[in-house]
Amino acid sequence: MDETTPGTVRPGGRTARTRAAVRDATLAELARHGYQGLTVENVAERSGVHKTTLYRRWGGPDGLVVDALDLAGEDGWRPPDTGTLAGDLAELASQVYGTFTDPAQAAAPSAFVAAAFDSERAAAALRRFYADRHTRSAEVVTRAIRRGELPPDTDGEALVRAVTAPLYFRLFVTREPLDEPLTAQAVAAAVAAARAGVFTSAGGA
Template identity: 45%
Template sequence: MSAEPGTVRPGGRTARVRTAVLRAAGDVLAEQGFAHLDLADVARRAEVGKTTVYRRWGSVTGLVADLLSDMAEQSVPRTETGSVLGDLRANAALVRRTLADPRQGALFRAVIAAATSDSRTAEALRRFYEVRVAEWVPCVEQGVARGELPVGTDAALVVRAVSAPLYYTLLTTGVAPDAAAADRAAEAAVAAAAAGVYVVG
């Protein structure tokens, strides 16, 4: 089976081309939204030949999928503080900083909006969050091992519970959550987890 366009990890000049194209695609998404993402325009911004972009990514959705894959790979690794609350506060702070960033926040809004009507973008977005949730799952698992959370706690559900209210705030108000909101999100998720809300099976 051949790889999906844009998913092969290149080196050398090809890597530089990929970096430039993904940066340009992210800029367009942040500035103008998914509807205005055009491969020819991205190629022009990246100073890359149109045929290179069309051959490599094939479509706008293929390009967005690769952009999200790259973002997941480049994201900051988890923080381990020695307590599940400390770890998840760090997670919430990272999510808040991302959403508050003028470029990143706008980019995520554009991709989320596109995912509501485009199945390939939706799948790429799901894969992005699967990678990010998996990165932070060990923090919750360690909390269970230390006895801070009950055995049987679904770690992925807890991690998602931290970021969910932060995204909801951004999407429903248009304003990025502040540091206090991030702390509340982490504290609420940990309190619910400690009460057994996320015990499954």
């Protein structure tokens, strides 16, 4: 580990501050211009970090995206705990709905999804980000199993993926608008499938 690896030096010190400033500038530029408009020059100007430093330590636009995603994954986000499986999954779906129906909130995460089409490094960072999110989210399924709401061998990550997949599908593939009934339907479908045992090792067979 050395100073050329972003974020590995003196947590809380100069490197962490620089990294956060670069991340903030990257998110702002992504929100404004999208991934195709993300340039090292603009991030340098916005962050106050010299562009030669950015090129040396982040490599280029895809490195900026990768580091912003890795930092996003270091937040303290925990899934909701409403007391019921249906309530928790509805809240998870509602968070996705809320993020992506607010243009200001949607811009950076949408740009992350776009970047993965052009950069294998960004795709790998996105894969890591969502894998970690799904691992954390699966806690709602562990609790539901403990309460006797679901078969004990239910695959929690598979279930939480099933809740949000229909929303992302509309957002980024079929380009259809989201609405609240659709969000509720996605939750109901995932719960019905889980109760039928589809996400167990026997697959509901």
